[in-house]
Amino acid sequence: MNDPLARHRKLVEQFPDNELARFSLGKALFDQNQFTEAKGHFELAASRKPEWMMAHILLGKCELALSNRSAARVAFEHARRLAIEQNHEGPLTEMNQALAELAQTPAE
Template identity: 45%
Template sequence: MSADRIARFTTLVEQQPDNVMFRFSLAQALEAGEDPTLAIPHYQTCAAAKADWMMPRILLGKLLLKQGDITAARPVLENALQLAIAQDHEDPAMELQAILEDLPKAP
């Protein structure tokens, strides 16, 4: 199933590389696939395309944490938290606060 979704959204992104919704769907499919790190540049593209789009930042930050890259994840998650608060998304804000509180302190 995941391979089918990856193939479908890869084709759509190739046809419409500026369509961030297709790219976001591709990132989600890649994250569920065999090599989740392939999703990282797609989440980054989505986050860069829309300054107020919280979800790709949350998913990117969590994926970076899973990869052990706390230094890269922290600012992404902090930005996502700011967006969650500004957009009155209480549950994501609480989740992000908890994640950030559990991270080791920055040097």
């Protein structure tokens, strides 16, 4: 099975409670700009593993792509706190930049 989306859907079908399978399917969907569906998988992964920084970052990016600015801000702020706690400089810089851009861009 070469299609990553089909492969990840099958894994979620087999292991619906597995947060890694959900995250992986969310990422495959995200990479294909299917933000609404991806968002649900990132929400589930983040709720099961609240310390999973990347799930929060990608959830925020989905929210932003769907024009849910306040939800994006919440996800990015959570990811920023995790980046600080986990000493991840790159994601911290990315979240600081994303939050600054949200603060400067007027809501639509």
